[in-house]
Amino acid sequence: MYKYDPYDQTLVDQRVAQFRDQVARRLGGEISEDEFKPLRLQNGLYMQLHAYMLRVAIPYGVLSSKQMRKLASIARDYDRGYGHFSTRQNIQYNWPKLQDVPAILAELATVEMHAIQTSGNCIRNTTADHLAGVARDELEDPRPWCELIRQWSTFHPEFSALPRKFKIAVTGAPTADRAAVRVHDIGIRMVPNPSGEGPNGFEILVGGGLGRTPRIADVIHEFLPREHLLSYLEATLRVYNRYGRRDNKYKARIKILVGALGPVEFKRQVELEWAQIRSGAMLLTQAEIDRVAAHFAGPDYRELASSDTAVAALGLGQDRVLGRWVQANVRPHRQPGYSIVMVSLKARGQPPGDATSEQMELIADLADRYSFGEIVVTHEQNLVLPHVESSKLPELHARLLAGDLAEPNIGRVTDIIACPGLDYCALANARSIPIATRIGEQIDDLDYIHDLGEITLNISGCINACGHHHVGNIGILGIDKQGEEYYQLMLGGSADDNPSLGKILGPAFPTTTIVDAIEAVLATYVEGRESGDERFIDYVRRVGLAPFKQRVYG
Amino acid sequence: MTLSMITGNATDDGAPIYLRADGSWTRALSEGKPSTADELAAALALAKTQQRIVCDPYLIDVKLVEGRPAPTNVRERIRATGPTVLLPIARELAA
Numbered sequence: 001m002y003k004y005d006p007y008d009q010t011l012v013d014q015r016v017a018q019f020r021d022q023v024a025r026r027l028g029g030e031i032s033e034d035e036f037k038p039l040r041l042q043n044g045l046y047m048q049l050h051a052y053m054l055r056v057a058i059p060y061g062v063l064s065s066k067q068m069r070k071l072a073s074i075a076r077d078y079d080r081g082y083g084h085f086s087t088r089q090n091i092q093y094n095w096p097k098l099q100d101v102p103a104i105l106a107e108l109a110t111v112e113m114h115a116i117q118t119s120g121n122c123i124r125n126t127t128a129d130h131l132a133g134v135a136r137d138e139l140e141d142p143r144p145w146c147e148l149i150r151q152w153s154t155f156h157p158e159f160s161a162l163p164r165k166f167k168i169a170v171t172g173a174p175t176a177d178r179a180a181v182r183v184h185d186i187g188i189r190m191v192p193n194p195s196g197e198g199p200n201g202f203e204i205l206v207g208g209g210l211g212r213t214p215r216i217a218d219v220i221h222e223f224l225p226r227e228h229l230l231s232y233l234e235a236t237l238r239v240y241n242r243y244g245r246r247d248n249k250y251k252a253r254i255k256i257l258v259g260a261l262g263p264v265e266f267k268r269q270v271e272l273e274w275a276q277i278r279s280g281a282m283l284l285t286q287a288e289i290d291r292v293a294a295h296f297a298g299p300d301y302r303e304l305a306s307s308d309t310a311v312a313a314l315g316l317g318q319d320r321v322l323g324r325w326v327q328a329n330v331r332p333h334r335q336p337g338y339s340i341v342m343v344s345l346k347a348r349g350q351p352p353g354d355a356t357s358e359q360m361e362l363i364a365d366l367a368d369r370y371s372f373g374e375i376v377v378t379h380e381q382n383l384v385l386p387h388v389e390s391s392k393l394p395e396l397h398a399r400l401l402a403g404d405l406a407e408p409n410i411g412r413v414t415d416i417i418a419c420p421g422l423d424y425c426a427l428a429n430a431r432s433i434p435i436a437t438r439i440g441e442q443i444d445d446l447d448y449i450h451d452l453g454e455i456t457l458n459i460s461g462c463i464n465a466c467g468h469h470h471v472g473n474i475g476i477l478g479i480d481k482q483g484e485e486y487y488q489l490m491l492g493g494s495a496d497d498n499p500s501l502g503k504i505l506g507p508a509f510p511t512t513t514i515v516d517a518i519e520a521v522l523a524t525y526v527e528g529r530e531s532g533d534e535r536f537i538d539y540v541r542r543v544g545l546a547p548f549k550q551r552v553y554g
Numbered sequence: 555m556t557l558s559m560i561t562g563n564a565t566d567d568g569a570p571i572y573l574r575a576d577g578s579w580t581r582a583l584s585e586g587k588p589s590t591a592d593e594l595a596a597a598l599a600l601a602k603t604q605q606r607i608v609c610d611p612y613l614i615d616v617k618l619v620e621g622r623p624a625p626t627n628v629r630e631r632i633r634a635t636g637p638t639v640l641l642p643i644a645r646e647l648a649a
Binding site for chain 2: 483
């Protein structure tokens, strides 16, 4: 993984010192909240319902065991013993005291971490495929490109006051979008060179997003040679910065601009701008690409025989607890003899994405023991141990089980994405976490959950859609009706290679009946599917909403 | 008559705080001063100048329940009482 150079470290250390001074002046009464707010937001510090919330960046989701231990100790020493892994592959602390935040940032800086640009109208943490570097279906590792984007976008003076926040996602797997690139401001897909030879390049998608105006991104450049990545991003951001609306924050995201201009005109504007800068200072040299890529060379794997057959046998073996976990939580690795292990943070009754200090430390220990000290955070709010020798899977499973981290539900209906909702968030209209935990408690038959197969269920507590409800196969949106919580149900969303936005099923449900409605939706699918091979999303696309409406509303 | 109360978040730790009748701040909603929005206008203006103590003060609607103020909407109810999900420490104790 990437290691800071002295320039990176100095930048972060200086920011800690700067913020320490700003906090001291705030607590000393020298500056007001109005003056302080933009300063704290530049350091990821929000004010939520019950306390401050500190959002810490995890660049493209990649963590070392040392960093994870630091996150655990911060949770224990400065917070309430847990952290929340978010849909942006970041971690959030829900209870920091203002006077402690400089110390927390200083602790983070010792492990090459920070909270810079995790808030505000700037380029946020770039996210990536959580299987980057290990997936079999990957064309090329996207992480070096994410790191180049991180370095380009950090403290970029021209883009520190954009019309609105800006999110970029990158995938190196052209046939399996695990990074939801089509619902980001800019999505980047690595694609093969159309000439059939030469280096891979990028397909550039612009104008995707969720929130109150969900939109699937448009392709504006089908094959961008790799050396031009940063200049093309710069040109795109410049067009957005110049023409994006600043009069209405709800119309300020780039998706609104792309929609208003149309993708053809937007592309024309970008290419005009790009023509002026493409051969300038941002042209990436091979030496620079190689310098960054060297950080992601991969661990020192042992030479092992293929383990595919052995892993498949584990999945079907007599130990059903282990078998279910292998089937749901283990993915094939590109290195023979190794597997990718998905660690579910969706145990029954637990808030999705939350991990205690003890769990974080256990994961760090297991990463050291089984996965070359590497951990990845997924945008689905789970963790990954990316390099596990397949022969060690039973041993690892036993240790995860002891830490309540072996829920066999990755990609299943109880692997719920949920925002913090009205239990924490100042913007929320309704709670998300209790709905998620109730679904997990009500739908707890593991055989049934596995029989349901792949289903994504996403919950947002408000229209801002941090829980990605628009792209859940089943989406739940919390709304406010005269001061009380109600939930809109939508079906048919997907963020994968065949993206779609969910459609509202009908009138919203009160808290008391929303989980029953979900059960009715699932029962409709089970009774109507052609076979066990027809996935929920395929069934919804085949039959539409009618049978669900009939079952749910009668 | 609609009753209101002045609330904001404490500067030190972000906790919800409520304005008492004597002008001091309390973390217990039940100790806050309910009144009409008109009657609270001057106190709200003053609260907005107390930025060392309180961040972004605003009015919430309350009603009297057994003589004590209670929020009329779910947001302020949760804000006053804390998350409705058990924090890990509480889950450990419950287990």
